[in-house]
Amino acid sequence: MSIRWSLVVPDETDRSLRSYLARTGGRKGDLSRFVDRAVRQAIFWETLESIWERNQHLSAEEVQALADDAVAQARADRP
Numbered sequence: 354m355s356i357r358w359s360l361v362v363p364d365e366t367d368r369s370l371r372s373y374l375a376r377t378g379g380r381k382g383d384l385s386r387f388v389d390r391a392v393r394q395a396i397f398w399e400t401l402e403s404i405w406e407r408n409q410h411l412s413a414e415e416v417q418a419l420a421d422d423a424v425a426q427a428r429a430d431r432p
Contacts (some may be wrong), residue, residue, distance in 0.1 A: 370384070370387065385396075
């Protein structure tokens with residue numbers, strides 16, 4: 354399922370993106386795919402930065418131990 358968005362962006366952003374898509378062989382639907390990818394990347398990086406900030410007090414060894422515990426738990430929960 355797809356949802357339609359109405360977006361407002363500066364003219365310069367629109368020109369830059371459309372020029373980029375034209376240079377890279379853009380076709381119908383590429384604008385939507387580009388926006389979808391950009392939004393997903395932005396959410397990923399915002400989430401990652403939040404995690405880094407929340408865990409900055411931990412040492413590398415503590416982070417590794419937490420990751421190892423999470424992996425072990427996930428494997429133990431598998432049917």
